[in-house]
Amino acid sequence: MGERKDERPIPELEGLRAPRLSGRDRGRLHERILLVAEPILARRRSPATSWDVLAKWARPGLVAAGVALLVLAGAWQLRSDPEPAAQQVALSDALAVSESGPVPALLLASNEPDADAVVVAALLESQAGRVPSPDEQR
């Protein structure tokens, strides 16, 4: 029953219909639209010159060129100012016996030790029978 009813329009909706435009209103609306559209129509009438095309692309072109320049400058900066390569601790430095033995000397070094230095230092330390405490390791 309800379904059949929903297949019919709602009569009250008639009240929301637009008022009919009088001939004068129609003419006024028509003129008004054409007046506003005239500049666009005029633009469409005149064929685009190469300058128009260039002007249209000028802004995106400038932005793209700016971005490209920035990227190039960044790349140039990176190449001319390379980060100093990490210098490894030489074996002789690692073996230099400080007051507390070779391992702390190794740990105090500002650069990372190479694998040989670590192995040699560990061997020396184990021969000395001394295992560094976790605090010392840190």
Add this chain to the structure above:
Amino acid sequence: MGPTNGGESPVQDEPFLVERARRGDREAFGTLVGRYAEQAFAVAYGFLQHAEDSEDLVQDAFVRALERIDSLGRGSPFGPWFYRLLVNAALNRRKYLARRRTEEVPATTSSRESPAVDSARSELRRHLASALGSLPPELETVVVLHDLEGFTHGEVARVLGIPEGTCRSHLFRARRILRELLSEYREHG
């Protein structure tokens, strides 16, 4: 499309008119305006319920259509494309206007009846307009185009870019919701 412009039977010379309007021909564009402006106004009014706002909207829709006319495929019918543009603009405009003002729905009927009857009728219109506006946009569009403006299901489907069956079910759902809202209004005033 609808009662005046052929969505079902596209006007023969329309692709030719569109082509000329594309090249800036004032007369061709004027012919398209003459064909669609009146019904465009009625559709806009279905959404906005305000004559001046509807005229503004129709003007903007035609200008926008002219600006984007290159995106209309060669040989494609102007009507469905233009009404889609108009409906989207109407939904956006109403959102914008709703934020800006809460204006009463103006009465369009002449007041030959008593002020009490007039007032009740205008209250009902206001309620109906707000119920219609509360529907999801696609349901509201189907009601405005089909029930208010007499578009066929095929025409509405082409405007919305949906299958005809979906259009029918949208209309069915929309009417059911509107009837419920209307009966609630009648029961509780």
